[in-house]
Amino acid sequence: MQRRLRDVFQRLLDHFGPLHWWPAETPFEVVVGAFLTQNTAWRNVEQAILGLKQASALTPDGLMNLSREKLEECIRPAGYFRQKAGRLHDFVAYLHLQHGGELQGLLSGPLDEVRRELLSLKGIGPETADSILLYAGHYPSFVIDAYTRRLFGRLGILQGDEDYESIRRLCMDSLTPDVELYNEFHALIVEECKSFCRKQKPLCPSCPLNSICPAAHSVD
DNA sequence: GCCCAGGTGGGTA
């Protein structure tokens, strides 16, 4: 499996080049984006992020000082805006109370402990936790999302019924714990899916994984 | 009008 995953990674990297994710200017913006992108297209999240930026609310203090009403207005384009507004406010309140309002206070200490702490918070499930750990905290925590499942499913690496933690374990047991590797791999998986997995259903001649894909992207 | 998008949490059997 190690060689298999390495092969997939190398082919994607050769094709797309390094992507240097996450698309955000600060670690806190990564966190906000991770909440907002839950079951939501990234283009909608971008609008919400822009709204927050214009409201000077892309810092823990700025977000905490924003009224609930104004916060909901800013993030409305990202959907589930009432739920997400509540969870974002809860998060910054927790950060203030437990870590002096400093994200770096939360994102320090051993990976497993920080992950457990994140998972204990309302609105942070495994994918959001791993996105925050990897892209905001620079921890070697592999992110499993819908794209990862779709691509690995098509490549025959997954059956389709594996749960989140087992997929993450599979990846992390097969790859060296390398922040840059995990960062690029996940970014490349997203790029691959956006470029090929969806648009060219029957067959993708230009897809870098075409020759090693048993299903040849023929299934959904 | 319908389907989908970088999930999560609460409820029920």
Add this chain to the structure above:
DNA sequence: TACCCACATGGG
């Protein structure tokens, strides 16, 4: 544990 459902907007 295993489903089912609510949560909401915007683009194809």
